[in-house]
Amino acid sequence: MSNNTNSTVIVSAVASVAASAMLIRSVTNELLPSEVIDYFSSKLNSLKRHFSSQFTVAIEEDQGMMWNQVYEAAEVYLSTKASLARHRVRATKSENDKTLAFGIDKDEEIFDDFEGVKVTWSFIRVFEPVTNRYDYSNGGFGNGSSKRVVKSYELTFHKKHKEKIFNSYLPFVLERAKAIKEANMAVNLYTVDNENEWIPGVPFSHPMSFKTLAIDADLKKEIIEDLDKFVNGKEFYKRTGKAWKRGYLLYGPPGTGKTSLIAAMANYLNYDIYDLDLTAVGTNRELKNLVLNMSNRSILVIEDIDCTIKLQNREEEEEEKEDNTERDKKDSKVTLSGLLNAIDGLWSCCGEARIMVFTTNHKDKLDPALLRPGRMDMHIHLSYCTFSAFQQLAFNYLGISDHCLFHEIEELLEEVQVTPAEIAGELQKKNNVEDCLPELVKFLHNKKMVEEK
Numbered sequence: 001m002s003n004n005t006n007s008t009v010i011v012s013a014v015a016s017v018a019a020s021a022m023l024i025r026s027v028t029n030e031l032l033p034s035e036v037i038d039y040f041s042s043k044l045n046s047l048k049r050h051f052s053s054q055f056t057v058a059i060e061e062d063q064g065m066m067w068n069q070v071y072e073a074a075e076v077y078l079s080t081k082a083s084l085a086r087h088r089v090r091a092t093k094s095e096n097d098k099t100l101a102f103g104i105d106k107d108e109e110i111f112d113d114f115e116g117v118k119v120t121w122s123f124i125r126v127f128e129p130v131t132n133r134y135d136y137s138n139g140g141f142g143n144g145s146s147k148r149v150v151k152s153y154e155l156t157f158h159k160k161h162k163e164k165i166f167n168s169y170l171p172f173v174l175e176r177a178k179a180i181k182e183a184n185m186a187v188n189l190y191t192v193d194n195e196n197e198w199i200p201g202v203p204f205s206h207p208m209s210f211k212t213l214a215i216d217a218d219l220k221k222e223i224i225e226d227l228d229k230f231v232n233g234k235e236f237y238k239r240t241g242k243a244w245k246r247g248y249l250l251y252g253p254p255g256t257g258k259t260s261l262i263a264a265m266a267n268y269l270n271y272d273i274y275d276l277d278l279t280a281v282g283t284n285r286e287l288k289n290l291v292l293n294m295s296n297r298s299i300l301v302i303e304d305i306d307c308t309i310k311l312q313n314r315e316e317e318e319e320e321k322e323d324n325t326e327r328d329k330k331d332s333k334v335t336l337s338g339l340l341n342a343i344d345g346l347w348s349c350c351g352e353a354r355i356m357v358f359t360t361n362h363k364d365k366l367d368p369a370l371l372r373p374g375r376m377d378m379h380i381h382l383s384y385c386t387f388s389a390f391q392q393l394a395f396n397y398l399g400i401s402d403h404c405l406f407h408e409i410e411e412l413l414e415e416v417q418v419t420p421a422e423i424a425g426e427l428q429k430k431n432n433v434e435d436c437l438p439e440l441v442k443f444l445h446n447k448k449m450v451e452e453k
């Protein structure tokens with residue numbers, strides 16, 4: 001028999017074995033009830049597992065009445081790895097997400113490497129009779145006649161790494177998933193309604209970022225470093241027993257970028273903004289309620305703190321406190337101590353990062369209690385436009401980094417008090433650089449003449 005004939009025989013033998021196996025499987029499927037098939041295949045699988053060096057963790061979508069947080073974390077974590085899938089991925093995006101998310105699909109596998117340990121993730125989707133389990137899709141307990149989809153992830157690795165996977169890898173996946181989720185969430189803006197409750201957040205679309213914010217470069221760096229240190233300081237705050245909160249007082253003349261800086265902070269951190277108009281809040285009790293109902297990782301903003309409300313001096317209030325009836329009375333209006341207590345007391349026990357930002361055009365008018373160290377951790381002075389801020393504005397509005405008029409503008413900015421808002425207004429008046437900059441120079445000269453009079 002020639003080699004060719006040999007291989008033909010082998011191929012046809014393999015084909016006939018495969019065909020017979022398929023035939024047996026299909027005959028078996030038809031003749032035997034599915035419960036019997038399930039029973040034998042589960043016995044076969046457990047026999048296989050007995051001799052295998054691999055270990056598998058099954059992570060189901062829900063655990064009875066509750067969603068399984070490990071499943072959710074696996075879903076989010078694997079969304080960053082889905083590009084490693086070979087054939088198919090699932091794509092999703094909800095209104096609250098900034099970007100598309102990808103997930104592994106049925107029968108796909110993803111390989112991951114954790115400190116040298118190789119693991120394999122797979123996504124399983126099976127239909128299961130709904131019996132005494134809670135059926136999320138139907139919102140009730142099933143009777144066994146209907147079926148529900150059971151989704152799970154399987155994490156497989158060598159048995160010898162069991163400890164490492166349980167104690168290090170899975171906690172790592174949970175942490176990573178939390179960070180990915182937070183980074184992907186769009187920023188929302190909350191305001192207070194007539195009933196003194198937060199109106200459901202609307203997407204915050206202020207485009208300001210630290211890239212486009214026109215303030216002194218050193219100050220910008222200092223603010224970014226301070227924010228980074230704060231948001232990464234969970235362990236520090238826990239260790240020292242301090243509430244994980246940070247207060248920023250922004251002060252400076254109108255139009256110097258206080259609101260713009262708040263927007264840049266929120267966009268940088270991905271924190272929601274709770275814009276609180278204190279004049280709209282009736283009592284300390286209502287204020288406490290509002291502070292209680294803020295979400296974690298958020299910024300409480302109170303603009304123009306000096307004029308939104310007449311805040312009594314804290315020491316005076318302390319004296320008044322002697323009398324219980326007075327205390328009741330104080331709950332009926334918003335006071336400085338009510339504001340500070342609401343923030344200090346409630347945020348001390350939430351265990352999550354919270355930021356408050358107060359703004360004022362008149363720092364000198366503020367109550368000293370508000371300026372005490374520990375209350376407002378960082379006082380940020382936003383001043384009239386410096387040349388470095390102007391360069392940023394020229395880049396934002398005109399797309400230029402240098403021009404022959406820059407030197408003259410630099411000298412004028414040292415002599416004239418002009419806000420970034422005014423400069424931004426001038427730079428938007430003309431469409432091209434050659435018309436715009438001479439007009440700005442004229443504007444600055446006029447301002448200088450007015451100031452000198």
Ligand SMILES: Nc1ncnc2c1ncn2[C@@H]1O[C@H](COP(=O)(O)OP(=O)(O)OP(=O)(O)O)[C@@H](O)[C@H]1O
Nearest residue numbers: 213214215253254255256257258259260420421424
């Ligand atoms: N530092 C800045 N960087 C970039 N743009 C700025 C800056 N300051 C002001 N602007 C521009 O001027 C406009 C007004 O600025 P913004 O509202 O941030 O000032 P403000 O200090 O909060 O003023 P107010 O005290 O009146 O609330 C902004 O929309 C922005 O276009």
